[in-house]
Amino acid sequence: MNFGFVLPNRGPLSTREGLISLAKQGESLGFDFMAVSDHIVMPRNISSTYPYTDSGEFPGGEFVGDCLEQLTTLAFIAGATSKAQLLTSVMVTPYRSAVHAGKVIATIDVLSKGRLLIGLGAGWMEEEFKAMGLNSYASRGGVTDEYISAFKEMWTSNNPNFKGDHVSFSNIAFEPKPMQKPHPPIWTGGESPAALRRAGKYADVWYPIGNNPKHRLQKPEKLYSYFEKVKENAYEVGRDPESISLAYAASWYDERKAHTTESGDRTILTGSFDQITSDIGQLKEVGVDYLLIDVLGFDLLSSSTGESKERMEAFSTEIISRVIN
Structure with missing residues (x-):
């Protein structure tokens, strides 16, 4: 299994020094990849429903206007590291013109010596689409699908x-x-x-987040059932279902206590080191090849670079080492 962590591009941790420190620490600890999220402008008032909180509220909304551009940040991180892969997590595909985005992606891949992973999504924040002068919010899924085909044409033809x-x-x-x-x-x-249809048709890796209230993937067997749907979709369009790998994203704040879901079950990747190690073993059994953890802390205002580095080190020494051994 490959392990990755989230780098900050919003809030007080997203300084030049903080990014370099976290990236170098993660690489030295043996993490396989690091990820950066994507916002270009932050609307002052957001009414769109965020898909990954129970309340539908976007976390970190207090950082109005505070966001480093994703691809620029990854290019910077590429120059400060040498081994770890670099993931767009995810790039909101309709935000940039296809040709320009394709060129930037190709450039980063060349300059990083082939370390870029391209996570692509359709986006969710209508206000951000409008702020950027885009009228593609309603058709964002179709735009994303078409961009992927266009990217492949540019990159291979x-x-x-x-x-x-x-x-x-x-x-x-x-x-x-x-x-x-x-x-x-x-x-x-x-x-x-x-x-799931998009993943089956286009993806090399399907990359869900476990805490979507509409599609909560907290149990490995449920995650596997969704992955089976991706594979079925791949088969229907003439692709080899086994050519698609599985990733999983979750938060991990090293609280050493178990959280519970609305059904009373323990939330995956919470609790003791032994419980989390067992969770990862079960994820591995259902086919997860990549695990991304967020070590930044839920409240970015009260988090520090030092605390994030401590969480990263604890995850590496107390959990990854057990999984590997």
């Missing part, structure tokens, strides 16, 4: 040519190609039926 409802290009030379062949691995997120 010697004479890229694409004509769709949202993306069209021809008569272009697209060089250099990404270092990874045929292209950087594409991770798609989401737990809805549409997201």
Whole structure:
């Protein structure tokens, strides 16, 4: 299993020094990848429902306007590290023009010597779409699907040519190609039926988050049932279902106490080190190849870089070492 952690690009931890310190610490501890989320502008008032909290409220809304751009941040981190892979978690696909985004992704992959992982999603915050002058919120799923096809055309064809409802290009030379062949691995997120269809059709890795109240994936067997749907979708479009890998994202704040779901069950990856090690073993049994943890703390205002580094070290020494051994 490959282990990753979230880097901050919002709040007081997202300084130049903080990012370098966390990235280097994670790499030295043997984490396999690190991830950065995606917001470009933060609306002052958000009424859109956030998919991953029970209340529907977006955490960290107090940091109005405070966000480092995702791809720029990953390019910076690439220059400060040498081994760990770099994940867009996720890139909101419709926010950027397809050709420009494809070029930036290819550039980072080349300059990082093939370390980029491309997590792609359709987005959820209508206010951010509007703030950026985009009228594609209602069609964001279709835009995302088309962008993925366009990316693959740019990254693999010697004479890229694409004509769709949202993306069209021809008569272009697209060089250099990404270092990874045929292209950087594409991770798609989401737990809805549409997201599972997208993963089956396009993804190298399906990348759900376990705490979506509408599709809560707190039990490994339920996660596996959703992954089976992804594989069924892949088979229906003529892909090899076994070519798709499984990732899983969860928060971990090293509280050493168990949380419970609304049904009274223990929340996965909470509790003692032994309980969490057992959880990871079960995730591994159902096919999880990549586990991403958030070590930043739920309240970014009260968290520090030092505390995040301590959580990272505890996870590495007390949990990853047990899983490996």
